[in-house]
Amino acid sequence: MEPIRVHSGLVYPMNRANVDTDQIIPKQFLKRIERQGFGQFLFYHWRFDEEGEKRDSFSMNDKKYTDASILVAGDNFGCGSSREHAPWAILDYGFRVVIAPSFADIFYNNCVKNGILPVQLSEDETQAIIKKAEQQKLELTIDLEKQLVVEEEEFNFSFDISDYHKQMLLNGWDEIAVTLTHEDKITAYEERQHLTG
Amino acid sequence: MTQPKTIIEKIWNNHIVHQEPGKPDLLYIDLHLIHEVTSPQAFEGLRMKGRKVRRPELTFATMDHNVPTKQRHIIKDEVSKKQMHTLKENCEEFGVPLADIDHPDQGIVHVIGPELGLTQPGKTIVCGDSHTSTHGAFGALAFGIGTSEVEHVLSTQTLGQARPKTLQVKVNGKLGTGVTAKDLILAIIAKYGVRFGTGYVIEYTGEAIRDLSMEQRMTVCNMSIEAGARAGLISPDDTTIEYLRGKRHVPDGEAFEQAAAEWRALATDEGASYDATVEIDADKVEPQVTWGTNPAMCVPVSANVPDPASQEKDYEQDEVQRALDYMGLEANQSIDSVEIEHVFIGSCTNSRLSDLKKAADIVRGKQVHEKVTALVVPGSKTVKEQAEAEGLDVIFKTAGFEWRDAGCSMCLAMNDDIIPPGERCASTSNRNFEGRQGNGARTHLVSPEMAAAAALEGHFVDVRQYTKTALNG
Numbered sequence: 302m303e304p305i306r307v308h309s310g311l312v313y314p315m316n317r318a319n320v321d322t323d324q325i326i327p328k329q330f331l332k333r334i335e336r337q338g339f340g341q342f343l344f345y346h347w348r349f350d351e352e353g354e355k356r357d358s359f360s361m362n363d364k365k366y367t368d369a370s371i372l373v374a375g376d377n378f379g380c381g382s383s384r385e386h387a388p389w390a391i392l393d394y395g396f397r398v399v400i401a402p403s404f405a406d407i408f409y410n411n412c413v414k415n416g417i418l419p420v421q422l423s424e425d426e427t428q429a430i431i432k433k434a435e436q437q438k439l440e441l442t443i444d445l446e447k448q449l450v451v452e453e454e455e456f457n458f459s460f461d462i463s464d465y466h467k468q469m470l471l472n473g474w475d476e477i478a479v480t481l482t483h484e485d486k487i488t489a490y491e492e493r494q495h496l497t498g
Numbered sequence: 499m500t501q502p503k504t505i506i507e508k509i510w511n512n513h514i515v516h517q518e519p520g521k522p523d524l525l526y527i528d529l530h531l532i533h534e535v536t537s538p539q540a541f542e543g544l545r546m547k548g549r550k551v552r553r554p555e556l557t558f559a560t561m562d563h564n565v566p567t568k569q570r571h572i573i574k575d576e577v578s579k580k581q582m583h584t585l586k587e588n589c590e591e592f593g594v595p596l597a598d599i600d601h602p603d604q605g606i607v608h609v610i611g612p613e614l615g616l617t618q619p620g621k622t623i624v625c626g627d628s629h630t631s632t633h634g635a636f637g638a639l640a641f642g643i644g645t646s647e648v649e650h651v652l653s654t655q656t657l658g659q660a661r662p663k664t665l666q667v668k669v670n671g672k673l674g675t676g677v678t679a680k681d682l683i684l685a686i687i688a689k690y691g692v693r694f695g696t697g698y699v700i701e702y703t704g705e706a707i708r709d710l711s712m713e714q715r716m717t718v719c720n721m722s723i724e725a726g727a728r729a730g731l732i733s734p735d736d737t738t739i740e741y742l743r744g745k746r747h748v749p750d751g752e753a754f755e756q757a758a759a760e761w762r763a764l765a766t767d768e769g770a771s772y773d774a775t776v777e778i779d780a781d782k783v784e785p786q787v788t789w790g791t792n793p794a795m796c797v798p799v800s801a802n803v804p805d806p807a808s809q810e811k812d813y814e815q816d817e818v819q820r821a822l823d824y825m826g827l828e829a830n831q832s833i834d835s836v837e838i839e840h841v842f843i844g845s846c847t848n849s850r851l852s853d854l855k856k857a858a859d860i861v862r863g864k865q866v867h868e869k870v871t872a873l874v875v876p877g878s879k880t881v882k883e884q885a886e887a888e889g890l891d892v893i894f895k896t897a898g899f900e901w902r903d904a905g906c907s908m909c910l911a912m913n914d915d916i917i918p919p920g921e922r923c924a925s926t927s928n929r930n931f932e933g934r935q936g937n938g939a940r941t942h943l944v945s946p947e948m949a950a951a952a953a954l955e956g957h958f959v960d961v962r963q964y965t966k967t968a969l970n971g
Contacts, residue, residue, distance in 0.1 A: 318817055319692055319792050323931040328912045332564065332577040334538035334584050346933050351919065375813065377693040380726065380792075381931060383628040384536065385644035406696055406728050407628060411644035463660065465521050476646070477549070480654045483516045483524060487552075487656055490515045490526050 302416040304473035308397050309442040310370030313361060314434035318375030322408060325379065325387040339386055340393030360435075371441055373400040373430050379408025388415045398443050400450065402427050413466045416473060418445060426450075426458045445470060502767035505733050506664050506699045509639040509764065513622050515656050522658035528621040530651045531607045532559045532594070534585040535912070536626030540649035541588040552655045554593040558616060561585060561599050562606045563912045567875050567902035570599065574914070592652075605878020605904045608632040608846035612716065613880055615745025619734040619761035624651055629846045629928065631722040634731030635715035636738055637764055639699070641728040663773040665698035665727065669706040671781040676962035678856075679714035680848060680926070680945035682706065683721040684786035686778055688796040695727025698774065701766060702732050706780035712741040713850045720847045721928050724793040733765035787833045787958050788930045788943040790821035795930070797833055799948070799960045805829040824932055825940050826920065834958045836942070840923035841872035841953040842935070843899075843946050845909035848926035849877030853946040854885050858893045860950035860964050866898035867956035873900045873915065875907040899953070911936045924952040 330342040347359050355362045372391065378401040379387060388411045391399065399412065400420045412419045420443060422430075430450075433439050442451045445467060450458040469476065480487075503511075516524040537559070544550065551557060564578040573579040582599065589596040597603040603610055608629055611617040619637035624630060626648045633640035643657065651657055667686060673679075700722050702715075710718065715732050722730025732738075739758045742748045749757050784798035795818075797803065806818040806829060822829060827836065843849070843857050854876065866872045874894050876882035882904055885891060891901045908915040909927035911934070917923050919938025926949050927934075930941040944952065951961040 316813060316816075317820075318813065321792070321929075321931045323910075323929070323934055327933055327937070328910050331535050331912065332575070332581050334542070334581055336539045336542075346937055351937070377696070377726070380692060381628065381723075381929060383626055383642035383644055385539075385626075385646060388644075403693060403696060405693070405726060407642055407644060411646065414644065414646035465658075465660075476658065477547070477650050477653050480524060480650065480656060480658065483656075486516045486524070487526070487654060491655075494526070 302414070302473045305397060305416055305418050305445060305470050307442065307444050307446070308370070308418065309440060310397065311366070311368050312371045312373050312430060312434040312439040312441055313366045313369035314431040315361070315372060315374040316431045316435070319377045319380055320374055321381035322379055322384050322387040323381055326384065326390045331384060331386050336389055337393065339390035340395065343390040343394040365438060368395070370395055371398045371400065371443070372396045373427060373434065375427070376402045376424070378404050380405040383407045385411045385415070388412045388417050392417055400427060400430065413469055414476065416470065418443060418470055420450060420460050422450065422458050422460055430456065502770040504664050504701060504766045504770045504772060505637055505731060505764050506639065506662070506701060509620055509622065510661065512620065522660045524656050524658050525622055527624055527651050527655055527657055528556060529611070529616055529623040530557045531611055531623065531625035531630070532557060532648065533563055533607050533625070533627065534561050534581045535563045536645050537588065537648055538581060538584045539645050540626070540652055541592065543649040544592070544652060549653045551592040551594060551652045554595070556655060557594045557652065558611070559585060559589050559594050559596040560604055560607050560610060563906045563910065565599055565903070565905040566913050567905050567907045567915055570903055578913070602879055605880065606846045606849065606906055608720065609849060609877030609881065612636065612712070613878055615742060615748035618742065618748065619738060620764050624657065628723040629720050631728065631730050632716050632720040632846055634719040634722065634729055635712060636742070637731055637734035637761065639729055639731065642723060662699045662728070663697055665695060665700045666772040666775040667700050667702050668775060668777045669702065669704035669780050670777060671705060671779050672709060673706050673780045673783060676947065677783050677785060678945040678947060679710055679717040681783055681786045682780065683718045684788065684793065684796050684943060685783045687721065687725050687794045688786065689778060690725065690776055692724060692792050692794045693726040694776070695722060695725035695730070698727050700725070700727045700730035701772070702730060703766070707732055708735065711852060712737060713852045716850070717847055721793065724928060734761045735765065785945065785948050785961055787948065788941070789825065789827060789833060790818070791824055791930055791932050793928070793930060793943060795821055796943070799834055799958060801833060803827050803829060803831045803833060834960070837869070837922070837957045838924045838942070838952055839869060839871065839921045840917055841870055841949050842875070842908040842923055842925040842927065843873065843949050844875030844877065844907050845927035846877065846906070847928045848946050849875060849881065851881050851884050853926065854881070854890050855888070857946040857950040858890045860947055860961065861897040861899070861954060862893050864897055864954050866953045869956050870953050872898065872953040873902060873908060875902045875915070876904050878904045908935055910934060911939070924949045924958065
């Protein structure tokens with residue numbers, strides 16, 4: 302996974318709460334056995350109509366957001382299914398950071414494991430970013446080391462993240478390799494529980 | 499004297515392999531369930547790094563999401579076919595037991611785990627599926643994980659997890675006649691919202707929970723994730739232990755009695771405290787029907803669909819309006835006036851034998867409404883066989899239902915069981931998200947009894963009118 306330290310980019314504002322993983326990537330695209338190539342299916346039924354034509358009514362299709370790499374949305378983002386295809390689609394489409402007032406637990410973990418930085422800001426801060434990004438092109442810089450979301454003109458918001466998640470994202474750790482350094486402890490646990498095979 | 503503990507803390511503490519300040523606890527995983535959709539990339543990850551499955555015998559695989567429920571072996575979708583084939587190859591390569599489409603144990607992963615006795619109190623259970631919370635009904639700590647975590651568990655039989663907060667959902671009093679476990683969990687989510695459980699593990703307590711059968715408890719725990727909680731569980735008691743007695747993977751004889759004593763000891767101690775508690779009165783719960791596009795958008799069958807104008811914040815107004823538009827409903831419309839074209843009885847929430855029996859009791863000797871297509875999809879091959887042994891298939895078919903083979907089916911419409919755009923389904927599943935049952939499809943979540951009654955009437959009705967005679971007589 303690609304480490305992330307400081308990310309600057311364009312905001313795409315999605316002023317919706319409870320965006321579920323069925324919307325992020327609909328089920329018909331979960332049949333592939335690869336990790337790559339899911340970006341084209343991101344928010345598929347919101348972006349495209351029954352004929353596969355882009356919906357003008359959905360703002361993500363607006364040219365001004367084409368290069369967006371920071372997704373800012375409402376409360377409880379990523380609720381629903383555990384499908385990791387959701388963060389795979391978000392990343393493959395070009396987003397590196399998702400900002401929301403809250404995230405669903407499984408989705409949050411899935412983001413961190415794929416090098417997507419989930420940033421939790423307050424409802425008011427999120428709304429301020431969304432409102433501004435709806436009116437104009439908005440560039441933000443997210444500094445993970447300093448835990449700050451900064452914009453040239455007015456925004457300077459700090460955010461919380463667990464130290465473990467922060468280190469994982471900063472270093473792009475292979476978590477399995479880290480766990481395997483505790484191999485002796487796993488074996489000792491199995492012996493204690495009479496689980497040796 | 500030791501501090502009283504909740505079952506959540508007890509299971510957690512029993513499974514800590516390694517602890518370090520500032521890091522998640524490394525937990526041992528007792529049972530890892532896998533299916534075709536969320537595992538291929540995990541196995542591929544193992545192959546790329548030259549890793550193996552640490553404990554194949556603690557891993558169990560089945561095919562459920564993609565499988566056809568009629569003409570079992572005609573899988574028209576090549577990509578689906580490949581995904582199922584890949585699971586078979588992966589299980590062979592890594593030595594993982596698999597109940598594939600032809601296996602007598604095949605079924606929805608959350609139906610067969612308990613059925614086979616793989617699910618037991620005190621276990622840590624994971625699966626790349628958010629409805630893994632179902633297994634919490636047995637007093638197991640069971641939660642859904644992503645594919646990276648699937649790979650981690652395959653490789654290490656452990657998972658790093660931050661200690662969750664504990665949330666007690668206390669259900670006081672008794673459920674009324676004709677009101678089900680499904681209505682209860684929908685009412686809880688309607689009252690407290692789709693994210694009150696985020697960051698928590700829920701323990702359901704109280705008289706109404708104790709009164710539930712194991713299958714009803716599974717329905718409640720299944721939908722914990724719809725409240726945001728990765729896991730929801732119920733302390734084991736006599737009901738749990740009697741259900742497990744004689745199950746294939748459960749010890750028997752003296753060993754069973756010993757296990758049963760250990761299971762009982764896991765129950766939350768008197769006086770243990772939770773990080774938060776919410777309560778609900780069971781006797782006030784009515785049969786529920788969802789009207790919108792998440793499970794908290796739900797009203798009692800006697801009520802009306804809400805009015806966006808009565809919401810406090812502007813984005814809440816937008817959310818309600820968008821849901822009404824998607825669902826093709828008018829503000830303030832009575833929910834029982836809503837006409838349906840489809841009925842789906844199935845899914846990991848409500849496809850067990852008792853669910854099918856209750857639905858069959860409603861439809862016995864009656865006819866499905868002429869405008870309605872109705873489907874019963876048993877949760878496993880075993881459920882299907884048991885139901886047929888009791889003649890339920892005949893009751894359903896005579897009434898005009900289709901009687902299908904086991905799988906996830908129309909809950910998420912990954913196979914051919916799809917609701918067409920704009921059409922409406924009364925469904926016993928767990929999610930009414932946009933497009934869940936098919937692009938543009940409109941889902942109303944209900945209990946099996948309510949779905950059965952809607953199938954007969956062509957619109958929602960209070961099922962208690964149907965059961966009154968039978969129950970009083």
